[in-house]
Amino acid sequence: MSVSRPFAADNRQPDPAVQPMHPCGACPVRSLSICAALDYHELDHLAEIVIAKNHQPHQTIFAEGDEATDLFNVTGGTVMLYKLLADGRRQITGFLFGGDFMGLSVGGVYAYSAEAITPVSICRFPRKRMEQMLDDFPKMQRRLFSMASNELASAQDQMLLLGRKTAKEKLASFLLNLSRRAVRRGQPDNPITVPMGRADIGDYLGLTTETVSRTVTQLKTASIIRLLDGHKIQIVDREALEDIAEGL
Amino acid sequence: MSVSRPFAADNRQPDPAVQPMHPCGACPVRSLSICAALDYHELDHLAEIVIAKNHQPHQTIFAEGDEATDLFNVTGGTVMLYKLLADGRRQITGFLFGGDFMGLSVGGVYAYSAEAITPVSICRFPRKRMEQMLDDFPKMQRRLFSMASNELASAQDQMLLLGRKTAKEKLASFLLNLSRRAVRRGQPDNPITVPMGRADIGDYLGLTTETVSRTVTQLKTASIIRLLDGHKIQIVDREALEDIAEGL
DNA sequence: CCGGTTCTTTGATCCATATCAAGCAATGGC
DNA sequence: GCCATTGCTTGATATGGATCAAAGAACCGG
Numbered sequence: 026m027s028v029s030r031p032f033a034a035d036n037r038q039p040d041p042a043v044q045p046m047h048p049c050g051a052c053p054v055r056s057l058s059i060c061a062a063l064d065y066h067e068l069d070h071l072a073e074i075v076i077a078k079n080h081q082p083h084q085t086i087f088a089e090g091d092e093a094t095d096l097f098n099v100t101g102g103t104v105m106l107y108k109l110l111a112d113g114r115r116q117i118t119g120f121l122f123g124g125d126f127m128g129l130s131v132g133g134v135y136a137y138s139a140e141a142i143t144p145v146s147i148c149r150f151p152r153k154r155m156e157q158m159l160d161d162f163p164k165m166q167r168r169l170f171s172m173a174s175n176e177l178a179s180a181q182d183q184m185l186l187l188g189r190k191t192a193k194e195k196l197a198s199f200l201l202n203l204s205r206r207a208v209r210r211g212q213p214d215n216p217i218t219v220p221m222g223r224a225d226i227g228d229y230l231g232l233t234t235e236t237v238s239r240t241v242t243q244l245k246t247a248s249i250i251r252l253l254d255g256h257k258i259q260i261v262d263r264e265a266l267e268d269i270a271e272g273l
Numbered sequence: 274m275s276v277s278r279p280f281a282a283d284n285r286q287p288d289p290a291v292q293p294m295h296p297c298g299a300c301p302v303r304s305l306s307i308c309a310a311l312d313y314h315e316l317d318h319l320a321e322i323v324i325a326k327n328h329q330p331h332q333t334i335f336a337e338g339d340e341a342t343d344l345f346n347v348t349g350g351t352v353m354l355y356k357l358l359a360d361g362r363r364q365i366t367g368f369l370f371g372g373d374f375m376g377l378s379v380g381g382v383y384a385y386s387a388e389a390i391t392p393v394s395i396c397r398f399p400r401k402r403m404e405q406m407l408d409d410f411p412k413m414q415r416r417l418f419s420m421a422s423n424e425l426a427s428a429q430d431q432m433l434l435l436g437r438k439t440a441k442e443k444l445a446s447f448l449l450n451l452s453r454r455a456v457r458r459g460q461p462d463n464p465i466t467v468p469m470g471r472a473d474i475g476d477y478l479g480l481t482t483e484t485v486s487r488t489v490t491q492l493k494t495a496s497i498i499r500l501l502d503g504h505k506i507q508i509v510d511r512e513a514l515e516d517i518a519e520g521l
Numbered sequence: 522c523c524g525g526t527t528c529t530t531t532g533a534t535c536c537a538t539a540t541c542a543a544g545c546a547a548t549g550g551c
Numbered sequence: 552g553c554c555a556t557t558g559c560t561t562g563a564t565a566t567g568g569a570t571c572a573a574a575g576a577a578c579c580g581g
Contacts, residue, residue, distance in 0.1 A: 110433070110520040111519055114520065129425060131422060131423055137429060163408070166418065173422060173425060174378075174379060174421060184364055184366050184431055184435060187432060187435035187436045188435045189358060191567080222527095223528075228436075232568075233568075235568085235570080236567090238529055238530055238531080239531080273359055439537080472559095480538075482558085482560095484537090487538095487560080
């Protein structure tokens with residue numbers, strides 16, 4: 026790893042008494058998040074402005090239209106971002122896991138709501154102080170830009186999915202995405218943990234609960250996946266799933 | 274205007290013999306694009322690396338999967354960005370007009386294809402030299418980030434549209450977006466110019482050509498819009514259109 | 522461990538939009 | 552200015568997924 030990690034390097038345990046300002050040093054998702062742009066020293070500055078918080082399932086973290094005072098980094102658990110129409114129709118625009126960030130705003134207000142699906146731990150960075158940091162650490166600015174670019178690319182994939190894929194193709198794509206993202210977090214690619222319910226999956230894929238359920242059953246019956254206990258799904262035939270996801 | 278423009282200020286015409294390196298100085302969309310971050314002096318550096326090009330309708334500017342060597346800025350005309358599935362199903366992820374930029378990449382290759390719809394003029398910035406500039410001019414980095422953030426927000430709006438809106442709501446949203454974007458370019462908000470065909474609109478909204486056509490007819494019959502010559506549509510009842518777009 | 526709540530699955534039916542099929546209108550090359 | 556091509560509209564029919572309905576299955580608080 027190119028980032029220096031003195032405490033790991035000399036095999037000492039970080040001592041909380043010596044490092045009271047380093048909650049970030051031990052962060053399990055640092056290498057995935059905005060913070061990966063900073064070395065151990067620069068992390069000090071970040072640690073000074075960060076507020077760590079936990080949220081319970083169904084708790085709203087911020088709502089669409091709220092004044093966008095903070096940027097957030099998910100460090101554990103699953104969060105969903107969504108937008109609503111006046112009559113309650115909902116589109117989930119993304120599921121966030123450890124290492125993902127959220128809170129980009131346009132015109133000073135959040136463009137979507139964020140709600141915890143599982144118990145969630147989150148780092149909150151006051152936007153103003155964060156912007157100051159971005160000026161001081163261009164590396165961080167780049168990192169944020171690169172993460173936004175990635176988000177944009179996956180938003181475009183999602184448009185293709187929503188606009189042009191069938192229910193089966195949507196579900197296959199979704200499961201494979203969960204698998205790929207699990208790998209990025211250092212988790213096994215199989216079986217995958219699916220912490221969100223059928224209704225949430227539906228609102229993410231532009232389907233109803235019932236169609237999600239039926240389509241899961243189809244893939245199960247075709248022996249492409251297997252449902253396990255504890256919100257887990259085993260991918261039995263990944264190649265078949267990939268073919269379906271690409272519309273082959 | 275806060276950006277200094279010496280030649281405008283003293284009422285002299287820019288002399289091409291004296292200003293051969295200032296194609297950007299006279300750019301009609303400068304205030305909308307990446308370049309807005311730069312003052313007249315800094316623009317010199319940009320002008321040095323820029324390559325201006327024109328493209329004819331149906332011409333591909335770059336293709337999904339191509340090595341992402343450049344960033345682009347549309348200065349005139351209409352461009353579409355799209356992704357394809359193996360069997361030819363297409364999702365248009367965006368229409369670009371003067372001032373819009375494109376070419377963000379992930380993993381070194383373009384994530385979508387870009388094709389001219391009308392005759393188009395484009396500024397092309399070699400990525401490598403552009404990145405150098407971003408380091409030298411943090412303002413520009415910020416500008417790019419802010420533009421990417423806006424793109425992300427409208428991508429999320431589009432997900433809501435694709436996943437949860439009806440054909441009528443989709444079309445109403447589309448027409449209003451065209452109108453709002455025309456205003457940003459200093460054009461009248463009404464009537465709007467709709468340079469793309471029904472098939473392209475369909476592939477943008479997740480509908481077929483026929484459904485787009487039928488839905489346009491519906492709005493026309495309801496006297497909410499009127500079709501004019503030259504790919505123009507007049508919005509007759511904007512409030513009704515807005516209500517439809519929001520699902521009211 | 523029990524009863525209530527919530528989530529998931531399955532079934533029957535419906536409908537918005539896709540698909541298939543022409544006819545019609547605009548556009549462009551010669 | 553005419554024909555060929557392409558794009559747009561309209562009509563008839565089909566269908567994937569929505570909706571309505573209800574029976575399991577998992578979960579949870581006491």
